[in-house]
Amino acid sequence: MDLEHGSSRKPSAAPAAAATPTTCNKLLRDRLAAVQPAVLRAAAALATAVAAAVMALNTQSYTAVVAIVGTRPLTQTFTAKFRDTPAFVYFVIANAIAGVYNLLVLIIRRLILRRRTSSLVVQMLDMVIMALLATGAATAASMAELGKNGNLHARWNPMCDKFGSFCSRGGIAIVSSFIGVVLMLALNLLSAASNAHRPNVAGQ
Template sequence: MDLEHGKKPSAQPSEPCAAQQVEKKLVGLRPILLRASALSATTVAAVVMGLNRQSYTAVVAIVGTRNLTQTFTTKFKDMPAFVYFVIANAIASLYNLAVVLVMRRRLVQGRVQHLVLVHMTDMVIMVLLATGAAAAASMAELGKNGNLHAHWNPVCNKFGSFCTRGGVSLVSSFLGVALMLALNLLSAAANAPRAGR
């Protein structure tokens, strides 16, 4: 109608800008959701393993008609691999919490960008988590199956609850590793040079 009266059609700059802002916020939400999930997974892993403890009472001798018993207690502190596991997951949790808070503030302000420093630190945290989970998994396997060659007996038949909680913690930690890997891949894709630039 404007063309008929010799006027230029009115531009609608508000709609593309609003659409671009919504798209920018949605793209910015993806890393925050992944990071929040990684934060949850690593926090669960650290807390469950950190509170993991079980006692087991066994009869060690019979004197006359009286049973002599001894109580054996196991806790995560007994194995350096489990201590490293808890520390690695706690560091990853604190790091992800800090980054989520900073990214959330940037998203509210409309400044969504992938920082190279965060990408590099994400890689370090992923490696820390992966090594902690691998060390704990090797000890968990030894506790479950023992080692026939070294004549080490399995202990999970005596400390079943400890092993079950340790397994839950391991699964949660490996989920955190997978989420950190996804974050690294997403960040690498965002920072990759695009064709035609």
């Protein structure tokens, strides 16, 4: 009888051993799914913070001869600053808001995950921040193109030949902001995919 009991216990131990790798794989997938949004959000916070800082600190002066009195040249210094262009001011504000927002979400992330209502609010705010970033980057890019190439029809001369460093740093800030837009878009897509998957899981 003992042998019979022993032989009957062996099949029951096999499913338990087989279920262990499945459980581990599921836990690993859950952890990766939880870490992925955090990595994307951290990268978005970094990209937008860099964009805001580079543009906010962007300034360059240029001295040109405007007249000659006798043998003495008269010079005038021109300074390019982001504050002189409303589009760049909006760009800095939008990226600063996005950077602070993503940092705050990362800090209180554990509290958000525990409450479904808070998670939905964050998802809606993610869409708002993405729209804010996209409009800020687009307006700054349009002004950057105007500064680089000018407008022959309006007789606006390009300025990047005189303020090369200002334009280069501005370009870096704009590229960094567009990277932030792409990362925020990825976050929104992940949120949409997770929301679309939840009803299926509940139905099962």
